[in-house]
Amino acid sequence: MFRFANPEFLYLLLVLPALVVFYIYAVIQKRRAVKRYGNPALLAELMPDVSPKRQHLKFWLSFAAIALIIFVIAGPQFGSKLETVKRQGVEIMVCLDVSNSMLSEDVSPSRLDKAKQMLAKLTDGLSNDKVGMIVFAGDAFTQLPITSDYISAKMFLSSISPEMISTQGTAIGAAINLAARSFTPNESSDKAIIVITDGENHEDDAVGAAKMASEKGIHVNIVGIGDPKGAPIPMGSANNYLKDNAGNVVITKLNEQMCQEIAAAGNGMYVRADNTNSALRALQKEIEKMNKTEMDSKVYSEYDEQFQILAWIALVLLIADVLTLDRKNRIFKKIKLFS
Structure with a gap:
């Protein structure tokens, strides 16, 4: 380290x-x-x-x-001694939508960049908690296994882009199922899933996945990002937008109804992210309300100059x-x- x-x-x-x-x-x-x-x-x-x-x-x-x-x-220092320590904290798995619609700029600077900025600030506010990250579009995969290494979390976060997943879509259910399996086994700490998405092109049983996670004691919180009125999707050069087969500019809209249904099924909260920090503050309050319990964390206790x-x-x-x-x-x- x-x-x-x-x-x-x-x-x-x-x-x-x-x-x-x-x-x-x-x-x-x-x-x-x-x-x-x-x-x-x-x-x-x-x-x-x-x-x-x-x-x-x-x-x-x-x-x-x-x-x-x-x-x-x-x-400059390198960690020289790795120890297991007891910490009071919670476990959080973040599921971040990286579909092309997240490039829309109805939230400044874009939906995806706003989500990354929000998660970076959220990570800065964590202390003894564990965090992991899953990215999804038409499919979902683990970007960062659950860890207390916040430096690695922010490093992986900065590298996220829509090019990571070639299959387009919004497989929220697959992301929630993968997140529910990613928590530390036999850990008694409170667990929560945070899904950041525009909810568009929803294609699997996300409500069912959220309900199954809730039955395991995992809260599923949804952050809807974007504008319900919709906006075009930038593609490469300036003033070049994604078009359908008929040549019409594709307008992507935040599907708030779907996001709210998923949050309700997952016994979590729904909050909409805009150009303010209201969504970040809501997430921080939700994490503060979670019961922090003692859990094991691998940390470097000694560093060599x-x-x-x-x-x-x-x-x-x-x-x-x-x-x-x-x-x-x-x-x-x-x-x-x-x-």
Whole structure:
């Protein structure tokens, strides 16, 4: 398990592009200044010891050293000891619709992106709970088995796209059935399924699947995302939308009635996601109401610092920067390392 002890220092990496821009600007200004004095080719002959390539090298040595120093102070660490600990929490399986209709932009920036943003914030609010993820369209498969590793959860979440499943459709029932089988066996903690979907092209017995999950003590909560009035589905380039066989633009609509029926059968809640954070707050309240019980979690209890190699490389680069002169060394002038 890899992590940074002080990840907030990674924001300093934003300085690096600014350094490149500043250096390019300085080089351009320097060339303009030289041109004001005369022909650059003639001036170069008058200054045979000046080496522009050495100056470029010195900058990139300093640039690389600064980048490595930022990583060093961020504190790279690898987990060295895995332990089973007791935690008070709940188990949550998220089922995310990745059908093409989720690309619709009736919710900003799109239905799918809004869902991913909401789940990222929901994950940030978890502490001792376990979370897993299932993606579905015409079929469903497990994207992330249930875990307490929130870093992995957010990493898998960021990579989700409609291209993951070639079969189009909205197999909500298959996703719920798979989620119900994905919880930790023999775990007594409260369990919940969160389905995020627009409910369109519904094609299997989602209500029956939700009812079966409820009979096992699993609450099925539905987050409907989209606009009941409908919106087109962007396809690739700008102003290009999905069309049917007759050439008409396909309009995708949030099927709220179906979503509400599934939530009722699953003894859960239904909430509609819009451009506010109301759906996120509703989910957080629902999770807070769940009974947290003691469960086992695998966690890294010890971490080894891994900054030493980066620190040595940065030191070597800084020494090389100091030893690299702006001008050619008269002693080593005949060695053509730089021109």
